[in-house]
Amino acid sequence: MCNALVNKYNVAGPRYTSYPTVPxxxxxxxxxxxxxxxxxxxxxxxxxxEGLSLYIHLPFCESLCTFCGCHKRITKRHDVESPYIKAVLNEWELYLNLLGAKPVIKELHVGGGTPTFFSPENLRFLISELLKTATLAEAYxxxxxxxxxxxxxxxxxVLYxxxxRRVSFGVQDYNLKVQKAINRIQPFENVKRVTDLARKIGYTSVGHDIIFGLPFQTEIDVIETISKTETLMPDRIAFYSYAHVPWIKGNGQRGFKDxxxxxxxxxxxxxxxxKLLLEKIGYTEIGxxxxxxxxxxxxxxxxxxTLxxxxxxxxxxxTQAMIGLGVSSISDSWYGFAQNVKSIEEYYHLVSQGIIPVYRGHILNVEDLxxxxxxxxxxxxxxxxxxxAELxxxxxxxxxxxxxxxxxxxLLEFLNKEITVTEKGKPFIRNICMAFDLLLQRKKPETQLFSMTI
Known part of the structure; x- marks a missing residue:
């Protein structure tokens, strides 16, 4: 890739998991x-x-990974599991009362934090209680x-x-120096063990998450990580850029120097x-x-x-509607976004009072849509x-x-009233989207809100 383009377009920008973006x-x-x-x-x-999507956020982790930008609470006390599960089920009950009809669940994802911090028995109880109140879509x-x-x-x-039928495992990088810097030490043997176990049980899609741009990480490290990944051939791979935003995430991303x-x-x-290595061994870049x-x-x-x-x-x-349960979860109705409170104590309090624990959100206007x-x-x-004309x-x-x-x-081509991003332009997709981001253009942030696009 041309260094001139990297230098030109390496600016702070959103990842566009929503529009408008949260800020x-x-x-x-x-x-x-x-x-x-x-x-x-x-x-x-x-x-x-079409049904709805459901996201459940389980925030607990036993140790802090310093690359992580997710909302989490570090603890080794597992007696936190049951009260949290009770609160999540109570929050779901509040939504059931609002919706007034039995929901059809098309997609359900459990994230964190570390979902496998929770015992298999507690995960069984959480999911089975939730499913008692819903119908499953035909292709859930x-x-x-x-x-x-x-x-x-x-x-x-238990989850199978x-x-x-789908599970993803965080790999990040197999180099020990990099793992120590991000406080995430896990040998290749552990990843192989769980990947093989999942396939033996019958999971049809096993994913691995790999990050580039980590502290001390080199091109050789990426090559070696993908070489090890090739021996397991996960069905999908998230290969994404480390988002260095310590001014937002605090000391959790200060385990190393800039x-x-x-x-x-x-x-x-x-x-x-x-990317070249992944494509060489049989993977196709998606989005x-x-x-x-x-x-x-x-x-x-x-x-x-249909992506x-x-x-x-x-x-x-x-799905048009997505409900997020648990602290910090974000819900999406297509017409609006809502985020839950981030404090576990406040979350417990609001739910116990029969209040859906939302603390901020946005209702989209015609332009936003x-x-x-x-x-x-x-x-x-x-x-x-x-x-x-609608667009x-x-x-x-x-x-x-x-x-x-x-x-x-x-980086893109015009054809009548249409643009198509070229192969050369795909790495700059965030920058191209920023051209459409009217809110970002109308009000440039005074401080850096987003990670760098490159």
């Missing part, structure tokens, strides 16, 4: 009443036809995140028996080398940061242009069109002027 939510005018109306509208429109998909060091055969079997991080050029080379074998549902969704992106990342099936669709099109399909908007001419610069750099 630009209109929090002042948002209310819990608005969120309820928004979700009820979406549920009534879509539950029967259940998935969870497992830690290679503490995921047991019992975890895998409940309908889970100078220990690779430069922008070095980081980009790690990505380019990793941004994801790779899958042709047998995986993520690849098939890309082929049929979707939300706060759970890329998913093979779209149009821009969101363009950004989703780009993030999922690498193209978007404004031939349909035209007042400031589109200004956006097209900005996009011309990407065309001049051969």
């Amino acid at each position: 630009y939510w209109d929090i002042d005018s948002f209310s819990l009443h608005q969120w309820k109306d928004s979700l009820k509208r979406s549920f009534d429109e879509s539950n029967t036809a 998909e259940f998935s969870f995140e497992g830690h290679p060091n503490n995921t047991t055969v019992e975890h895998l079997q 028996d409940l309908g889970f 100078e220990d991080l690779p430069s922008g050029e070095s980081k980009r080379q790690q990505y380019e080398t990793g 941004m940061d994801h790779f899958a074998l042709k047998s995986d549902s993520l690849y098939k969704a890309m082929e049929t242009e 979707h992106r939300n706060f759970m990342g890329y998913t093979a099936s779209k 149009k821009i969101r669709k363009h950004i989703l099109n780009l993030m999922c399909n690498f193209n978007t069109s404004w031939q349909n 035209d908007f007042e400031e589109l001419p200004d956006v097209l002027i900005k996009l011309k610069e990407f065309e001049q750099d051969n």
